[in-house]
Amino acid sequence: MSRRTQAERDAMTVEIGYAFFSGALVAAATFAGVFLPAMLLDLPNGAEGVLLRVGAVLGALAFAVRVAHVLWRFPRTAEERRLPSVQPSRPGRTGPGS
Incomplete structure (x- = not known):
């Protein structure tokens, strides 16, 4: 197993923070969506x-x-994080009007 660079560790830390923050927002929205009728209407106890x-x-x-969804999608290795190379749709054509 290779050692991770500081940039990779920082990227994981940011991703974990994003996962927890977005998870808390989704949880709060879900709770509010379910409990909102109880706050707005006069329901029995x-x-x-x-x-x-x-x-x-x-x-x-x-x-x-x-x-789990956010962290599962996070690439685990540096090779997985690299962007794919961009290839022109029509090989041999360099200009936008050609």
Whole structure:
């Protein structure tokens, strides 16, 4: 296993931070979407409790799925991070009007 450069470690740190931040936003939006009716409508206490629990569980699940999705897509090696070489669509043509 090769040693990682400082740039690779920094890229991983940024990616982990992005995964957690975006996961928290998705979790908050999911929780708010489920619990919003309880805040806006006059529901019985039992219904509010159910919406609170369901919102919390779905928010936690959305957080975990988002973090896993972002980190799974992150390339693990330097070779995977390289951009593919750009080739012209018509070989031999160099100018845009040719």
